[in-house]
Amino acid sequence: QKEVEQDPGPLSVPEGAIVSLNCTYSNSAFQYFMWYRQYSRKGPELLMYTYSSGNKEDGRFTAQVDKSSKYISLFIRDSQPSDSATYLCAMSGETSGSRLTFGEGTQLTVNP
């Protein structure tokens, strides 16, 4: 069983839709939760970071962490064609620190 599970999609939505991306995990030691965005033929870049449980909002993006369910989510409001990319969840614990465990990524296409 993978330590981090993420539905690979692909996910296709119309412009302006609300997008929900999710990951589940099994390691209860994970404390740091991140979402990376990866455009085609590029390296991943950090989009959102959350420590432990709770919500974090940044513009059109909201990250949620529910440690009791071992479930994290990324919501994108008013999605734009420029949001078309692969979204990777990543997480780590105090011991692993910056050595992240990644989900396999969800490929998102936002259609104009």
Place this chain on the structure above:
Amino acid sequence: NAGVTQTPKFRILKIGQSMTLQCAQDMNHNYMYWYRQDPGMGLKLIYYSVGAGITDKGEVPNGYNVSRSTTEDFPLRLELAAPSQTSVYFCASSYSRRGNSPLHFGNGTRLTVT
């Protein structure tokens, strides 16, 4: 400020050949990493380094070697290339080892072994 630079961008190797994937960063980061990305598998950590002269194995180190003689450079060596090493390789760096320190990635090297 170029960030993390990887060369080459693409490479085709024959089985049994060797090559070195180059990675350089200009952010003065002590921590550097090599990941491979395969379809359906996400990013897997191959090797990492916490500073010049110090390297350690990640999750999938077999078939690879690394060295870290300077803060800036972290090359990945493939000896006796195998088809299973066909992948996209990403180098990354970070300011600290804490989980909240973002990883800065290069744009990858796409390697095919035939």
